Amino acid sequence: LYLRDKDIDIPVIAMLVGEVLEKLKEDPDNAAHKRFREDVEKLLVAISGQIADNPKFWRIYADYHQAMGQYTVELECRRKVLRSSQLAGWHSDPEMFKSVFQAITKITDAYLREGSKQSLFAAKSALNNAIKASRA
Numbered sequence: 001l002y003l004r005d006k007d008i009d010i011p012v013i014a015m016l017v018g019e020v021l022e023k024l025k026e027d028p029d030n031a032a033h034k035r036f037r038e039d040v041e042k043l044l045v046a047i048s049g050q051i052a053d054n055p056k057f058w059r060i061y062a063d064y065h066q067a068m069g070q071y072t073v074e075l076e077c078r079r080k081v082l083r084s085s086q087l088a089g090w091h092s093d094p095e096m097f098k099s100v101f102q103a104i105t106k107i108t109d110a111y112l113r114e115g116s117k118q119s120l121f122a123a124k125s126a127l128n129n130a131i132k133a134s135r136a
Contacts, residue, residue: 008047010056016040017064055084055099062106071113078107082126091134104130 020040023033044061051057062077082103090096104126111123 008051008054008057010054010060013044013047013057014060016043017060021064021067052080053084055081055103058084059103059106062110066110071110075107075110075114075119078103078110082107086133097134100130 017040020033020037023030023036027033044064047057048061058077058080062074062081065071065074065077082100085096085100085103087096090100107126108123111119111126
């Protein structure tokens with residue numbers, strides 16, 4: 001997979017992931033559904049190797065891993081959502097501010113789900129850092 005100019009069709013990726021999750025809920029033992037999931041997962045892995053700064057992609061990928069019960073990978077994707085959302089001037093642009101705080105909410109939930117002391121400290125730090133930056 002080669003992504004010229006790193007363009008991906010986010011709505012199509014979201015639709016594919018949504019379809020995979022829906023099919024797995026309907027019939028998790030269906031061989032065709034499993035193959036479809038494997039193909040979509042290969043696509044996601046290929047895209048993730050080439051896309052570093054697209055918070056929408058990382059949000060979809062994190063949601064996928066959360067639904068699959070892969071919480072460690074979900075947490076890493078949530079970190080990438082947050083990092084790629086925190087562009088210069090995010091705290092003064094209302095849309096960017098909203099995007100960053102949605103990312104912080106999701107990563108905090110992931111940290112709490114993980115539950116270790118280290119994760120709880122990381123959640124607290126992420127919230128505190130965002131609050132400080134928003135006051136600047």
